[in-house]
Amino acid sequence: MRALATREVAIVAFAQTRHTPHDTGLTEPELILPVINEVKERTGLKRFGFTCSGSCDYLAGAPFSFVSALDALAAWPPISESHVEMDGAWALYEAWVRLQHGDIDSALVYGFGKSSLGDLRRIMTLQLDPYYLAPLGLDQLSYAALQAAAVGADRKELDEIVRRSRADGRANPYALDLPDPERGEDEPLAVRPLKLTDVPPITDGAAAIVLATGDLARELSDNPAYIRGIAHRIEPHYLGMRDLARSASAADAARAAGVGKGPVEVAELHTQFPHEEIILREALELTGDTVINPSGGPLAANPVMATGLIRIGEAAQRILDGRARRTVAHAAGGPCLQHNLVTVLEA
DSSP states (O other): OOOOOOSOEEEEEEEEOOOBSSOOSOOHHHHHHHHHHHHHHHHOOSOOSEEEEEOOHHHHTSTTTHHHHGGGTTOOSOOOEEEESSOHHHHHHHHHHHHTTSSOOEEEEEEEEEGGGSOHHHHHHHHHOSSSSGGGTOOHHHHHHHHHHHHTOOHHHHHHHHHHHHHHHHTSTTSOOOOOOOOSTTSOEEETTEEGGGSOOOOEEEEEEEEEEHHHHHHHOSSOEEEEEEEEEEOOSSGGGSOTTSOHHHHHHHHHHTGGGSOOSEEEOOOSSHHHHHHHHHHTTOOTTSEEOTTOGGGTOOOTTTHHHHHHHHHHHHHHTTSOSEEEEEEEESTTSOEEEEEEEEO
């Protein structure tokens, strides 16, 4: 869906944790608190007109686990708060829609996840499909492997995407320090044709973004990253009803958000597997001049339920820092790029 924008909304602050590949012993409120404090300090705001979060109760193994995360917000006196049981990118979309109502001028968005606490392949299968396809033994990697086979990309191209992503991640202080993948056909397979290095790393982490409108955005940031377009689209759950080599929903979302209305300097894409970058470059009609995932992307750090929000934050940070004037961020949910959200950001 795509809402009709009547107010200018900008990202004015972004913060993320230094992600880890293992459980550091922090509770979810302890994981979130530093990034909440950081965006409060950057903006000078102590309270917000609206707060929205994205997370997954399955990761914590407890119903309504997101409620405990509110301990990090100082939610007294009472705040206006909402939650989405999915990536924080969709929490940002809800906050953007809420700001269009016109009665508030700021919003706090955050996403968090600790993937290290359980078997992520099993967790995501239970969350996304506990009834229909799960009895067949399909899981997140099986779906991805089917899509990789459908794309049929050259192995050297996939290896180069992984190598580049890990190298960029090593230069990013928030991502994981992962070595370059080994070269050669003997590298272990995860699920054919995916290598182990094609699989995103287990990651714990969190991120937060502050949105503001109008004069407040210009007061809080010298270079606000304005959301010029934002849209999301979804495809059928059943893989047999989709062309896995393409992403019609990502292409539709990109057109609705206006990606093609100007040059894209940087694109932060929610590519958990290297073949997804190939699909999304085509769907978003990105040219060779666009820098893809300079942060390293999900192949360098994949804190589930915050990864998509981090793509928006990383794309916005380029504008906040004055390094770019027009960027695009993408977030995905569901098997094989089923659900896609695209955001266009401009200085």
